[in-house]
Amino acid sequence: MKYSLTLFGTLAVTTALISACNDSSSSSGSPPVVQTPVELCDGEAASPERLFLQQLSHDRVIIKWRSTNPLTEASTICFGTNPNALPASSETAATVTQTRHSEAVLTGLSPDTTYYYSVGGAPTADPKHHFRTAPVKGALPSDGNIRVWIVGDPGTSSSPVLDSGDNTDGQARGRDGYRKWLEANGGEPTDVFLMLGDNAYLDGTDAQHQTAVFEMYTDTLATASLWPTIGNHEMGSSGLSQADSVALYIPATGLPDLLPDSPMPYLNIHSLPTNGEAGGVPSGTEQYYSFDYGNLHVISLDSQVSVRNSANLQAMKDWLLADLQSNTSDWTIVIFHHPPYTKGSHDSDDALGGVDQPIFDMREQFNPLFEQYGVDLVYSGHSHSYERSYYLKNHTGLSSSFDPQIHTELANDGEPANGQDDETYWQTTATGDDKVVYTVAGNSGQATGMNAAGPHPANFYSTGSDIGSVVVDMDASTLTARFIDEHGDVLDHFIIRR
Ligand SMILES: [Fe+2]
Ligand SMILES: [Fe+2]
Known part of the structure; x- marks a missing residue:
């Protein structure tokens, strides 16, 4: 009835x-x-083991799910602004992908509005199943703040090898540190959820994604859109992590996954924008993309696969230039896996020609574009540490060539400004909007120490012994970035004003 x-x-x-x-x-x-x-809708509520949001924008979202039992898979979704009355007119059929994900595209949504949804199309929504659309481009959400949550190299829970010793339950501890901080600081929910790669160890299989992504961040994934980037462990076994094509993905076991995973589970699981669906210049590939969230522009680059082929590197660079030149947002964040300045479990001085060659490619070829075209923050992982730079410019060489007098924003005392207290950064200075804070945040599942040669002199704060995550808050004039450890304590922060 x-x-x-x-x-x-x-x-x-x-x-x-x-x-x-x-x-x-x-x-x-x-x-x-x-x-x-x-x-009202009159379907039956379903509880798929995998449920997440993709491409959330001001007028559109993709809801994607997959149940363990295909025989009971829900085929529709209902949504509305009243959780107790989902209108029948909202009923949206899902399409089923090759890897048996169901995917419903909800369109015609109002900006900055909370919607509730029911997988299976019941007349009421589970209280955990809701999302808020983005504000229109350039605007702030009605609560005045955009909140970005960033986890790097998080996926240790799917690897018994990594989920051991001092790092036992590291991924859950890192996640819970953010929850503790939220509870102690007003509980404002995450608007934008970023993952910096190595999201599912050891080799990014579909089953490892289930453990390390979908069972770890279930609540966040149901309410905020996930925007990832590709790490080396998304490319299969470590021996193949230098592959320059996603078609070369082979899990470390050499055995096919339970589902048709070829060429690469990451790309089958995610539905990422190729055509500017959520803002930005169309990239034509899910491997790198950009999107808008109100007055924030986010760019996800592929430092793992695309940069290992010179033609593909150039194509990504050309697209990035076009995207940055058309970007008018107040704030811009870039994410990719390989960190330009690190002395953690990887060393940005020792990468040339090896498996970590992308560290050099990104620093030499991409950092100048970030600095020239107004990028504010760059987040990477790969090193399982937290390392946060000064406000940097023009440093594309080895750490031995780093000169704080040349490469950083200086405080009144002539030393590099640390971004705190009376040394907060200003987005636009006498020389323009030309500096960037680079952060390694690959410690959301494990902390594996600092290189004996560290810390990198470009970094103000470095720790190899703390697990945690990053939260970035911004309004029209102030951006605050914090590193939050597993206890919910803020170990580092900086502020940029504009
Ligand atoms: Fe990693
Ligand atoms: Fe990595």
């Missing part, structure tokens, strides 16, 4: 309501309030 609902929330049968409205409209006096009956 179909249910109907008046605007006052009374359940009744559709025909009876229409009849009642017709009766009231015939009375005299002030114009009648027309109570439009709303026919």
Whole structure:
């Protein structure tokens, strides 16, 4: 049976309501309030083991899911602004992908608006299943703040080898540190969820993604859109992590995954924008892309696969230039896996020609574009440490060539400004919007120490012994980035004003 609902929330049968409205409209006096009956969805709520949001923008979102049992898979979704009355008109059929993900594209949404949804198309929504659309481009959300949560190299829970010793339960501890900080600081939810690669160890299989992504961040994935970047462990076994084509993905076991995973589970799992669906210049590939969230522009680059082929590197660079030149957002964040300045479990001085060659490629070929075209923050992982730079410019060489007097924003005392207290950074200075804070944040699942040659002199704060994550908050004039450890304590922060 179909249910109907008046605007006052009374359940009744559709025909009876229409009849009642017709009766009231015939009375005299002030114009009648027309109570439009709303026919409600009448499906059954489903609880898929994998559920996440993709490409959330101001008017559109993709909801994607997959249940363990294909025989009971839900085929539709309903959504609306009232969790207790999802209108039948919202019912949206899912398409089923090659790897048996169901994918529903919800369109025509209002900006900066909370919607509730039911996988399976029930008339009411599970309280955990809701999202808020982005503000229109250039605007702030109604709460005045955009909150970005960033986890790097998080996926240790799917590897018994890594989930051991001092790092036992490291991924859950890192996640829970953010939750503790949220509880102690007003609980404002995550608007944008970024993953910096090595999201599912050891080799990024579909099953490892289930453990390290979908079972670890279930609540966040149901309410905020996930925007990832490719790490080396997304490319299969370590021996293949230098592959320059996703078609070369082979899991370390050499055995095919349970599902048709070729060429690469990361690309089968995610539905990333190729055509500017959420803003930005169309990239034509899911391997790198950009999007807008109000007055924030985010760019995800592929430092793992695309940079290992000179033609593909140039294509990504050309696209980045076009994207940055058309970017008018107040704030810009770039993410990719290989960190330009690190002395953690990888060393940005020792990478030339080896498996970590992309460290050099990114620093030499991409950093100048970031600095020339107004990027504010760059986040990478790969080293399982937290290393945060000064406000940098023009340093593309080895650490031995780093000169703080040349390469950093200086404080009044002539030393590099640290971004805190009376040394906060200004986005635009006498020389323009030309500096960037680079952060390694690859410690969301494990902390594996600092290189004996560290810390890197370009970095103000470095730790190889703390697990945690990063939260970035921004309004129209101030951006604050914090590193939050597993206890919910802020170990580092900096502020950029504009
Ligand atoms: Fe890693
Ligand atoms: Fe890595």
